[in-house]
Amino acid sequence: MKILVLNCGSSSIKYKLYDMTDESVLAQGGAERIGLDEAFVKVTLKDGSKEKIMHDMPSHKEGVKFVLDLLVDPKYGCLKSLDEIDAVGHRIVQGGDLFEKSCIVTPEVEKGIESLIDLAPVHNKGHLAGLRAVDALMPGTPQVTVFDNAFHSTMPPYAYLYAVPYEFYTKWHVRRYGFHGTSHRYVSQRVCEFLGVDIKTQKIITCHIGNGASVAAVKYGKVIDTSMGLTPLAGLMMGSRSGDIDPSAVTYLMQKTGMGPQEMADFLNKQSGVLGITGISSDMREIENADNEGNERAHLALQMYNYRIKKYIGAYAAAMNGVDIIVWTAGVGENQEGVRWDACSGLEYLGVKMDKERNHVRSKEQILSADDSKVKVVMIPTDEEIVIARDTRDLVEAQKK
Ligand SMILES: Nc1ncnc2c1ncn2[C@@H]1O[C@H](COP(=O)(O)OP(=O)(O)O)[C@@H](O)[C@H]1O
Numbered sequence: 001m002k003i004l005v006l007n008c009g010s011s012s013i014k015y016k017l018y019d020m021t022d023e024s025v026l027a028q029g030g031a032e033r034i035g036l037d038e039a040f041v042k043v044t045l046k047d048g049s050k051e052k053i054m055h056d057m058p059s060h061k062e063g064v065k066f067v068l069d070l071l072v073d074p075k076y077g078c079l080k081s082l083d084e085i086d087a088v089g090h091r092i093v094q095g096g097d098l099f100e101k102s103c104i105v106t107p108e109v110e111k112g113i114e115s116l117i118d119l120a121p122v123h124n125k126g127h128l129a130g131l132r133a134v135d136a137l138m139p140g141t142p143q144v145t146v147f148d149n150a151f152h153s154t155m156p157p158y159a160y161l162y163a164v165p166y167e168f169y170t171k172w173h174v175r176r177y178g179f180h181g182t183s184h185r186y187v188s189q190r191v192c193e194f195l196g197v198d199i200k201t202q203k204i205i206t207c208h209i210g211n212g213a214s215v216a217a218v219k220y221g222k223v224i225d226t227s228m229g230l231t232p233l234a235g236l237m238m239g240s241r242s243g244d245i246d247p248s249a250v251t252y253l254m255q256k257t258g259m260g261p262q263e264m265a266d267f268l269n270k271q272s273g274v275l276g277i278t279g280i281s282s283d284m285r286e287i288e289n290a291d292n293e294g295n296e297r298a299h300l301a302l303q304m305y306n307y308r309i310k311k312y313i314g315a316y317a318a319a320m321n322g323v324d325i326i327v328w329t330a331g332v333g334e335n336q337e338g339v340r341w342d343a344c345s346g347l348e349y350l351g352v353k354m355d356k357e358r359n360h361v362r363s364k365e366q367i368l369s370a371d372d373s374k375v376k377v378v379m380i381p382t383d384e385e386i387v388i389a390r391d392t393r394d395l396v397e398a399q400k401k
């Protein structure tokens, strides 16, 4: 069975084509700057090298079409015909309380995802455009949606409710949902396989630190709390998102500046976080470089960023009455040793003792803590796409029966 996995962002499409007989990746790449000038696709070639192909993609429909064209291209692809693709799996960030499990796409599912656009404004619009583009270009091909909030659906009400009038929850579904669930699920399960322990006995804190970033408390295999909330804006400080902020600061600023809700939401999602503090970039590699060159705001942003991760680790150790494993994953978590080192320093009281040499590593399954550390700190490179491909295979096969 061949499965195409698509992660359609607001201006990007990441794709991976799998042969599910051995879960090998047949083709992969990513389109960027969709809807903007100078759009391009970066394709990983068979020898592992990457090539950038400039191509105008005014919308996701053209983006998906170009990705599909590349899959049947003799140089960049590996298929003779798109008919060889048995199913397409999509990452969907917000399923709200409509979707707590992966599902086969029907017109009702599409409508449900559309109704949730306001609760993941940066993400759901692109996902829907991707689903519809596949519908139009590969009619009849089964599609499966895998939701970022699904793994967090085990949180108890006392963790997911906000302390506002209860009707806000019953009428408007305002509550904590949590995101990056596919990643938190993958790394919490994988770290237990890696360490040879039973997940049902472990208290795990998973740190998914990428451009979007979140922490989850996974107790005995189930999420009991996570840092993102109603939308992916809450919790940690991120590339361009504020993370936690006093709601009064938001209403105060709206009064003072005359900004409306949409404009304010744009500021909090796109102009805040590391970008907002430094004025340099939302890309953590650039911030690390600027810090090394003595830029004070970059230094401050890193201190804020790491301090907030540390606070969530402490909070979730308290929530679980201890912690056995801390996992680091995603772009920053896998590549930036300084972030891991700072966020895990000063946690000796919890039984965390990092090993500097082991921590000097990138994107590899590896223990980062010292042998005598009570808590195992481990890096597990995330693989959201394989989880999506497996769910897609399972649902499509079950439907055939
Ligand atoms: N070698 C690297 N490759 C990719 N991202 C990296 C690397 N080192 C650091 N990063 C940082 O990781 C972040 C992107 O993480 P990623 O998990 O890809 O985010 P997202 O999936 O939310 O786009 C950026 O801030 C980037 O600077």
Ligand SMILES: CC(=O)OP(=O)(O)O
Binding pocket: 093, 148, 179, 180, 210, 211, 212, 213, 232
């Ligand atoms: C939910 C979320 O923040 O996703 P991403 O990290 O891909 O932006």
Ligand SMILES: [Mg+2]
Binding pocket: 210, 330
């Ligand atoms: Mg990501």
